[in-house]
Amino acid sequence: MNATLLMSTPGRIRELAPGFAISLTVAAAASFLADHYDAPVMLFALLLGMALNFLAEDAKCKAGVEFTARTVLRMGVALLGIRITLAQIAELGWKPVVLVIVLVVVTILISVIAAKALGFQRLFGMLSGGATAICGASxxxxxxxxxxxHPQKERATLFTVICVSALSTLAMILYPMIAEAFSLSPHLAGVFLGATIHDVAQVVGAGYSMSSETGDVATVVKLMRVAMLLPVILCASMITRRLGSDTGGQKPPLLPWFAVGFLLLASINSTGFIPPSLQNAGSDLSVGCLVIAISALGMKTQLKELASVGIKPILLMTGETVFLATLALLLIHYGF
Structure with missing residues (x-):
């Protein structure tokens, strides 16, 4: 049995290598473009991947692309946990924690209701609302x-990534102006930016463009939102169990392995045993895995499929973004 496993492993690696190598190459090109043009790396990876969509059906690349889009994606999500410590959250007190919980829960609930009203599945509302409320493309x-x-799942995911990346970039430019227009203090401006901008990179860019204090607070508040990913994944997993899986009705585990990995890494990181250099390396590896995975997802779709979604999903996600920012300003105004 062991001999068979050892013999099959090199064969499996050879089967996956071409598709993974293409995804890695696309991710490297996307990272280069993002560094030089100061734009979201996820968006570049997705668009470049879509330009190579014919490779997803190539006999040599198909298995590796599927593996990258699924397993490497889950690895990247698990590694997100290394960004978070309980000490970071405790430093800001209880009010930002309550603020983040209220924003995430209410935004997702409103998104689910709005998606149903617009004629979409509730799951699309949860997907788009979670992306808006928590941490964007991740x-x-x-x-x-x-x-x-479900048949439209990948198209919905790719559309969400495109839209949330564009909205996050727009928010990075506009939200510091909004914070100044409302005369928010550096601390409250950081809370507002961290609680509303979708992606971590854009939060950092917007926060430190205002001041060091604003950037520090915005980053920690943003990490609180990233921590909300775990309970939301748990809810999504409970929905999946209730509906059954696509493999003979066998129910998946209540908490997927990547969510367990996320929780374990966050717990270990909270002990202080992980040095900052390793935290940074883990965070970079997480981003790398996610960029590689979105490259593979891009290869699995076609632009004409995304173009057929119409205006309603754009209105939904734009509305979610405006709602989140408005609710955050109201809560900050009333003492949070």
């Missing part, structure tokens, strides 16, 4: 991995 990919499979 949350979209994580929730997609946990939600039940």
């Amino acid at each position: 949350a979209a990919l994580a929730l997609s991995a946990a939600l039940p499979n």
